[in-house]
Amino acid sequence: MICIKCGAQLPDEANYCWKCGQKIESDTDVEDLQWEKCEIIYGWLDGFFRDELYLWAIATGPEGDYCICQTPVWKQKKSQYFPDENIASAYHTELVDRLIKDGWQPVGRNHLWWNDKFRRRVKKNS
Secondary structure, three states: OEOOOOOOEOOOOOOEOOOOOOEOOOOOOHHHEEEEEEEEEEEEOOOOOOOEEEEEEEEEEOOEEEEEEEOOOEEOOOOOOOOOHHHHHHHHHHHHHHHHHOOOEEEEEOOOOOOEEEEEEEEOOO
């Protein structure tokens, strides 16, 4: 069973969530809950390996993949493959703050400094 408030994995006989304290209602249909997932990635403006980059948040939900938002474009050396943290960290922080404000929960990060992952619960339409 999964807590509908925080998403913690619970034993089937749980009455309360061990993580957030949410009372587990027996009439809650857990099958109706689904998670949208979101990840911050980067891209080049006008093609691969250019000097203008941006970060963007791409989500996968019930309707498929979609872009949530993106940062302004910045310039960096063409020889630098990944986003320059010295240039892009402020944009990254703004993007993360916007996602959290929109109800996305941070769930971790890949080994790359900008590659945060999020989730947001959605209710299936009957």
